[in-house]
Amino acid sequence: MITGERMAAVDENAAALGVPRKQLMESSGNAVARRIREIADPGDRIVVVAGRGNNGGDAFVAVRFLPEYDVTTLLLGRSAAIGTEIARENWDALQRAEYDTREVTDSSGVELPDCDVVVDAMLGTGITGELREPAATAARAINGSDATVLAVDVPSGFDADGGDRAANGVAADHVVTFHDEKPGLSDLDAEVTVADIGIPAAAERFVGPGDVRLARPADREGRPYVIGGGPYTGAPALAAQAALRAGAELSFVAAPESVAGEIQGYAEDLIVQSYENDVLTPDQVDDLVDTAERYDDVVVLGPGLGTADETLEAARTFLSTYTGPAVVDADALEIVPEIETDATLVCTPNRRELAGMGGPETDSLREAVDEIESFAADLGHVVLAKGAADVVTDGERTRISRSGTPGMKVGGTGDTLAGIVAALLEHADPLDAAAAAARVNGRAGERLAERDAHGFLASDLLAELPAVLWGETDE
Numbered sequence: 001m002i003t004g005e006r007m008a009a010v011d012e013n014a015a016a017l018g019v020p021r022k023q024l025m026e027s028s029g030n031a032v033a034r035r036i037r038e039i040a041d042p043g044d045r046i047v048v049v050a051g052r053g054n055n056g057g058d059a060f061v062a063v064r065f066l067p068e069y070d071v072t073t074l075l076l077g078r079s080a081a082i083g084t085e086i087a088r089e090n091w092d093a094l095q096r097a098e099y100d101t102r103e104v105t106d107s108s109g110v111e112l113p114d115c116d117v118v119v120d121a122m123l124g125t126g127i128t129g130e131l132r133e134p135a136a137t138a139a140r141a142i143n144g145s146d147a148t149v150l151a152v153d154v155p156s157g158f159d160a161d162g163g164d165r166a167a168n169g170v171a172a173d174h175v176v177t178f179h180d181e182k183p184g185l186s187d188l189d190a191e192v193t194v195a196d197i198g199i200p201a202a203a204e205r206f207v208g209p210g211d212v213r214l215a216r217p218a219d220r221e222g223r224p225y226v227i228g229g230g231p232y233t234g235a236p237a238l239a240a241q242a243a244l245r246a247g248a249e250l251s252f253v254a255a256p257e258s259v260a261g262e263i264q265g266y267a268e269d270l271i272v273q274s275y276e277n278d279v280l281t282p283d284q285v286d287d288l289v290d291t292a293e294r295y296d297d298v299v300v301l302g303p304g305l306g307t308a309d310e311t312l313e314a315a316r317t318f319l320s321t322y323t324g325p326a327v328v329d330a331d332a333l334e335i336v337p338e339i340e341t342d343a344t345l346v347c348t349p350n351r352r353e354l355a356g357m358g359g360p361e362t363d364s365l366r367e368a369v370d371e372i373e374s375f376a377a378d379l380g381h382v383v384l385a386k387g388a389a390d391v392v393t394d395g396e397r398t399r400i401s402r403s404g405t406p407g408m409k410v411g412g413t414g415d416t417l418a419g420i421v422a423a424l425l426e427h428a429d430p431l432d433a434a435a436a437a438a439r440v441n442g443r444a445g446e447r448l449a450e451r452d453a454h455g456f457l458a459s460d461l462l463a464e465l466p467a468v469l470w471g472e473t474d475e
Helices: 004-017 021-039 054-064 085-096 135-144 209-215 234-245 257-266 282-294 309-321 330-338 351-356 365-379 413-425 430-452 458-474
Strands: 045-050 070-076 100-104 117-121 148-152 174-178 191-195 225-227 252-256 271-275 299-301 325-328 344-347 382-385 390-393 398-401
Touching: 004 021, 004 209, 021 054, 021 085, 021 117, 021 148, 021 174, 021 191, 045 054, 054 070, 054 085, 054 117, 054 148, 070 135, 085 100, 117 135, 209 430, 209 458, 225 234, 225 282, 234 252, 234 257, 234 299, 234 413, 234 458, 252 257, 252 282, 257 271, 271 282, 282 309, 299 309, 299 413, 309 330, 325 330, 325 413, 330 344, 330 351, 330 413, 344 430, 351 365, 351 382, 365 382, 365 390, 365 398, 382 430, 390 430, 398 430, 413 430, 413 458, 430 458
Parallel strands: 045 070, 045 117, 070 100, 117 148, 148 174, 174 191, 225 252, 225 299, 252 271, 299 325, 325 344, 344 382
Antiparallel strands: 382 390, 390 398
């Protein structure tokens, strides 16, 4: 089962792996044509009602594989407004080969010819809600016809993320959906065929640019709350700055007054809130929880905290009380397995910290994927295990991020990762946020390595993060 939103990410990942969307469209159209040949007799009249997106493009391809049928293609809108290059190329191919194609420029021009099969290729997985004109009129004509209705990927008006159906959507008899079934399709009164269109399993398993697009913020918002510092000061500053670079509106650091000024000195962009004492103790927990809950912050707990007994007890109390989302890193990780919490946690251990939490001891996270997945299932939280390849899992779904470089062994890169996760948690589900953050952090390191080999610092990553988050996925 895969949502439409996730499917778009997988398509993009496949393209990054070398399987372009044009190739996938060719496979999709071929699959639609195969299904038509199963439900129609040679010589039957087929009418394709297509939109201007890639859903329509799939149908344009299908037409070329149906020489034994009488096929008419109705394009809803002007061909000049076809939205993607690959859909336009396949429309142009029909024009040059003199297939029967017609443009329907307004709802008054929607006239569905008598036919045996009508192909609904108006709207795909990215469009939800009630149908607008001319699709609404076309849907009424399709639903009112005596023809067998075949929908491409999903019926127009169907929400491929939640399974909802528009009241004026298309009622299909058959659906050819691609790669995997979409949520809610099995509830339709239609025969659903899942077509393998050649997307490699790696497009789902390995974190790619589609995962970044899925998780990145559309606007600057959110105010991560970093609880860290004491023995160390650079770690909380790096995490808080990384959150800002990854789209947070504000970034707060709660730290002991003995080091608050030093943390503030790293960057004027940070808002540092001090509390009495040299390290975090249970005395500060109530105020910290109150602040985090009141402002609906995403918390980052752990960078630079240290491992004093009273600090670990404070971390236990905080996580046992707090109910929001939190990234748990560094010194706070070891107490996670022993607590019960209503908080939503993303834990970001390195190999040593993973073993200290009770996870597998391994030199290669890639070889211990199944063990890490089982550990996350028992833990009940998302685990982002950091290594040469990062393993990201919630105990059921697992992804591997292969981005990064040996130069990222330098101290502090885990702190920048924690901050990126926190920023993305404002917008994305925990697994998606963690997976995307792992790729973004690693790609930032790769960009630096092209220039500085192994000589860059964790602080150098900060300037690269916006280019990876927004620039690379828009290329």
